[in-house]
Amino acid sequence: xxxxxxxIAAYSxxxxxxxxxxxxxxxxxxxxxxxxHYLAKTLKRxxxxxxxxxxxxxxxxxxxxxxxxxxxxxxxxxxxxxxxMHRCPSKWHLLKWRHIKPYPEYCLHCDHLYRRILExxxxxxxxxxxxxxxxxxxxxxxxxxxxxxx
Amino acid sequence: MKKLIxxxxxxxxxxxxxxxxxxxxxxxxYVEKRFGANAVAEYLRRFxxxxxxxxxxxxxxxxxxxxxxHLQRVYALEKGAIRISCxxxxxxxxxxxxxxxxxxxxxxxxxxxxxxxxxxxxYGAICEGTPFAHELVRYDPTTGKSVQRFCxxxxxxxxxxxxxx
Numbered sequence: 001x002x003x004x005x006x007x008i009a010a011y012s013x014x015x016x017x018x019x020x021x022x023x024x025x026x027x028x029x030x031x032x033x034x035x036x037h038y039l040a041k042t043l044k045r046x047x048x049x050x051x052x053x054x055x056x057x058x059x060x061x062x063x064x065x066x067x068x069x070x071x072x073x074x075x076x077x078x079x080x081x082x083x084x085m086h087r088c089p090s091k092w093h094l095l096k097w098r099h100i101k102p103y104p105e106y107c108l109h110c111d112h113l114y115r116r117i118l119e120x121x122x123x124x125x126x127x128x129x130x131x132x133x134x135x136x137x138x139x140x141x142x143x144x145x146x147x148x149x150x
Numbered sequence: 151m152k153k154l155i156x157x158x159x160x161x162x163x164x165x166x167x168x169x170x171x172x173x174x175x176x177x178x179x180y181v182e183k184r185f186g187a188n189a190v191a192e193y194l195r196r197f198x199x200x201x202x203x204x205x206x207x208x209x210x211x212x213x214x215x216x217x218x219x220h221l222q223r224v225y226a227l228e229k230g231a232i233r234i235s236c237x238x239x240x241x242x243x244x245x246x247x248x249x250x251x252x253x254x255x256x257x258x259x260x261x262x263x264x265x266x267x268x269x270x271x272x273y274g275a276i277c278e279g280t281p282f283a284h285e286l287v288r289y290d291p292t293t294g295k296s297v298q299r300f301c302x303x304x305x306x307x308x309x310x311x312x313x314x315x
Contacts (some may be wrong), residue, residue: 001250001294002268003224006201007170013197014177020183038172041258056154065167069160077151087160098208100200 008090017105027105031112039117047121055081055118055141066090079143091135107132111140165226169257171250178262183185191271192266198275209280214300217276225249239302248294261291269296 002010017027045052056074064072074080094102107129115125117124124142131137174295208216210300218236221243226308230248233240250268254261266289273284277300287297 001224001228001230001245001248002174002272003227004168004170004250005165007174007226009201010174010194011170011196013200014181014193017193017196018181026152027182029184030177030180034173034176037179039177042169050240053152061161062169063166064158064163065165065169067160067165068158069162070156070158072154072156074152076153084164089160089165097201099203103229 006016008093009097011090011099012094012100012106012110015106015109016101019103028112031109032116035113035116036060039113042116044117044121047118050140052079052081052123052143059083061143079145081141083139085135085137085139088132088135089138091132095135107137110137114139152260154240166226168249168253168263171253172257172259174250175254175265177260178264178267182262182264186314190262194267194271195275198272199278202272202276205279206276209276209282213238214282217241217282217300241300243298245294245298248296251292251294261294263291265294266291269298273298273300279314303305 002068014029018030022029043054043058047056048054051056053074053076056072061073063072063083064087068085068089071084071086073084075081086109091107094100111125111127111129115127118125118141122144124140124144126140126142128138135148155300178189178190178194205213205216205220218234218241221234224230227244229247230249233244247267251261251265254265266286269289270284272285273286281301281302282300285299285301287299289296289301
């Protein structure tokens with residue numbers, strides 16, 4: 001069994017493997033596949049049921065289970081959900097494990113997977129990865145107004 | 151309408167996100183669909199060879215004791231029931247159920263028929279270049295219950311890993 005604590009390394013290696021086999025397209029196709037087969041049953045259901053608070057509920061569970069160092073904010077009235085990741089556990093592990101070479105575009109999966117769920121549901125999704133080399137990033141999800149949607 | 155803030159440090163929680171098992175399971179399904187069953191084993195072998203290289207090194211230096219320690223750590227973390235018997239030349243372990251398989255089923259997902267490779271291909275790869283061979287003696291795909299054996303190879307040649315379905 002691969003322990004879930006070793007998963008990040010397996011995930012990174014999977015991206016590497018897919019890119020070698022089928023190029024960047026195979027990696028992107030996989031992210032779409034994972035989003036459709038996994039997040040559609042988790043994040044999408046929560047957002048469908050609770051609106052933007054679904055984001056809070058989804059990430060509250062995952063980030064706590066991943067022992068992330070983060071600040072999470074929700075303003076339901078304004079339709080804003082924000083995560084400030086002070087130390088991403090996945091990227092931190094990848095940087096810490098000196099004996100493996102992480103997939104260079106590892107962090108992009110976060111941009112791809114969640115955007116695919118949230119944008120069609122009427123939300124803007126902005127992920128800032130400029131500090132991802134230090135295992136930091138920030139995410140803002142905002143509800144589009146009726147005017148924006150038009 | 152609520153305004154909520156949550157601040158957590160890494161030390162506030164234990165690192166154990168079991169849903170990663172689902173993501174791996176879906177990943178195996180994707181690789182099989184796109185590149186075939188052999189690609190699943192090849193991917194897992196490549197991962198294990200690279201990520202568990204320190205464990206393989208320890209097995210070359212210290213023998214099966216290093217593997218025993220690894221298995222105890224992993225199953226304790228995942229709260230899986232395991233029985234290990236270990237001598238200088240053989241390690242045998244029985245898993246009552248695989249915590250990964252159990253979690254995937256609990257979440258309502260179908261387990262990939264190739265999930266068996268997370269045992270067979272992974273431990274096979276860990277044994278490569280060591281004096282030991284891996285044998286998956288029994289495996290129940292419904293629960294992940296298994297009996298596995300690692301034994302010292304009979305001659306100096308490094309055989310391919312022996313496995314049973």
